[in-house]
Amino acid sequence: MDTSGNLTGTTFVEQAIYHEWLNSDFNTETFPTTGEDCQTCHMPRINDNVVIANRPPWLSARSPFGLHYLVGGNAFMLNILKDNNSLLGLSATQTQFDTVINRTVKQLQQQTLNLSLFDNGRQNDTAYFDLYLENLTGHKFPAGYPSRRAYIEFLVTDVNNDTLFYSGRHNSIYRLLDEDAAYELHYDVITNDNQVQIYEMVMGDINGNVTTVLERAYQHLKDNRIPPKGFSTQHNAYDTVKIVGNALADSDFNYINGVEGSGGDSVSYHIPLNGYAGQLNVSATVYYQPVPPRYLDDMFQYSSQEIDLFKNLYQGADHIPVIVAQQNLTVYPVGISAKNTNSKINVYPTITSDFIYVHNENDFSLDVDIYDLKGKLCASNKVGAKSKNKLNLSHFSKGVYLIKSKVEGNAFVKRIVVQ
Numbered sequence: 001m002d003t004s005g006n007l008t009g010t011t012f013v014e015q016a017i018y019h020e021w022l023n024s025d026f027n028t029e030t031f032p033t034t035g036e037d038c039q040t041c042h043m044p045r046i047n048d049n050v051v052i053a054n055r056p057p058w059l060s061a062r063s064p065f066g067l068h069y070l071v072g073g074n075a076f077m078l079n080i081l082k083d084n085n086s087l088l089g090l091s092a093t094q095t096q097f098d099t100v101i102n103r104t105v106k107q108l109q110q111q112t113l114n115l116s117l118f119d120n121g122r123q124n125d126t127a128y129f130d131l132y133l134e135n136l137t138g139h140k141f142p143a144g145y146p147s148r149r150a151y152i153e154f155l156v157t158d159v160n161n162d163t164l165f166y167s168g169r170h171n172s173i174y175r176l177l178d179e180d181a182a183y184e185l186h187y188d189v190i191t192n193d194n195q196v197q198i199y200e201m202v203m204g205d206i207n208g209n210v211t212t213v214l215e216r217a218y219q220h221l222k223d224n225r226i227p228p229k230g231f232s233t234q235h236n237a238y239d240t241v242k243i244v245g246n247a248l249a250d251s252d253f254n255y256i257n258g259v260e261g262s263g264g265d266s267v268s269y270h271i272p273l274n275g276y277a278g279q280l281n282v283s284a285t286v287y288y289q290p291v292p293p294r295y296l297d298d299m300f301q302y303s304s305q306e307i308d309l310f311k312n313l314y315q316g317a318d319h320i321p322v323i324v325a326q327q328n329l330t331v332y333p334v335g336i337s338a339k340n341t342n343s344k345i346n347v348y349p350t351i352t353s354d355f356i357y358v359h360n361e362n363d364f365s366l367d368v369d370i371y372d373l374k375g376k377l378c379a380s381n382k383v384g385a386k387s388k389n390k391l392n393l394s395h396f397s398k399g400v401y402l403i404k405s406k407v408e409g410n411a412f413v414k415r416i417v418v419q
């Protein structure tokens, strides 16, 4: 309908999970041996003999049997139902709710998404990281109703745990603070922490304004939900499940090395360091938010018995979204990767209060530098070929240090503790 409630005569596809699945490697018609149907994931099979009904009385047992779990991702509403079951007159017990909530959270955390975080070094006062998200489900992630979304929180702190970069900030009810007024665009590269990656479908009305009212939905303004593995823009079931917006121009959205159908997305983070050269603590978290506060703003402007009831339940709920995946990384200063690549260098003891030995068994000499975790050079030494130096550290203040050398183009790094 248009904004006055007149039929537009057009159609809008609100959910097409089955088409997403058809357009994937999970499709069991196209891939009978490797595909997986809906039941494989949503109705886990057991090999027990189960009689599925007591009528007719001669019914024989069935094996394997598909458990009717049918869980999705919406632990949030299940919690609201559980906490208000007498108010809402529900018959399920607290234990029954807990069981389903646990299954839902477990499925979100173990079968939904793989997350990898890569350190791409530093250059020109900028630190580079890549985050790769791989959808494990048999359809787009997040699936289903248009309010569903997932967002990335990307936090970088310095050696004192002070914040250097924070994309995906939220308030106490998990409203994202840096989301643009209409909606946030899809990003391939994030360079500023007022940008946040949100995987979602956004509906627009006939005038191109964002709407959350299903009857007003006329066009898709954004759909960067991560496609399932094998998804293709050439498939005959693409017209109902299109990618919309910047994700279409993102060369690694559902693509790997130029090949379509990866079922993943890579997001690059470029972190301005403003002169800081020390240790970086990086944390990337993907949250699943089935009913975000912003989605309800439209509806909560109106009042009716049902809306007021729901508003009350919503406001009383615990808004913390489920963490679907998380990766952390500690990056040591100035181009040091924490790898020990040369077995012919020995540093000992690694915990000391006065001195350490650096033993170089290579037949060439080495420059050995000691840094603190802020990246400050504290000492430099030359250790001759096939020789052993005793370095005095008694004047060092207590803390962790990094012994660094360069051997045949590779970094040698060892951590030591001065106590």
Ligand code: HEC
Pocket: 017, 018, 021, 026, 036, 037, 038, 039, 040, 041, 042, 071, 072, 073, 074, 107, 108, 111, 112, 136, 137, 138, 139, 140, 141, 142, 143, 144, 145, 148
């Ligand atoms: C490879 C496993 C897998 C297959 C195959 C699969 N799903 Fe899912 N499905 C999941 C996971 C994991 C989730 C939870 C993450 C999410 O909601 O996106 C989910 C979520 C859902 C949801 C919940 C959406 C919501 O709003 O909470 C629905 C509905 C759904 N799937 C339907 C289907 C249908 C229909 C099919 C077959 C056409 C199917 N699934 C095939 C794994 C699968």
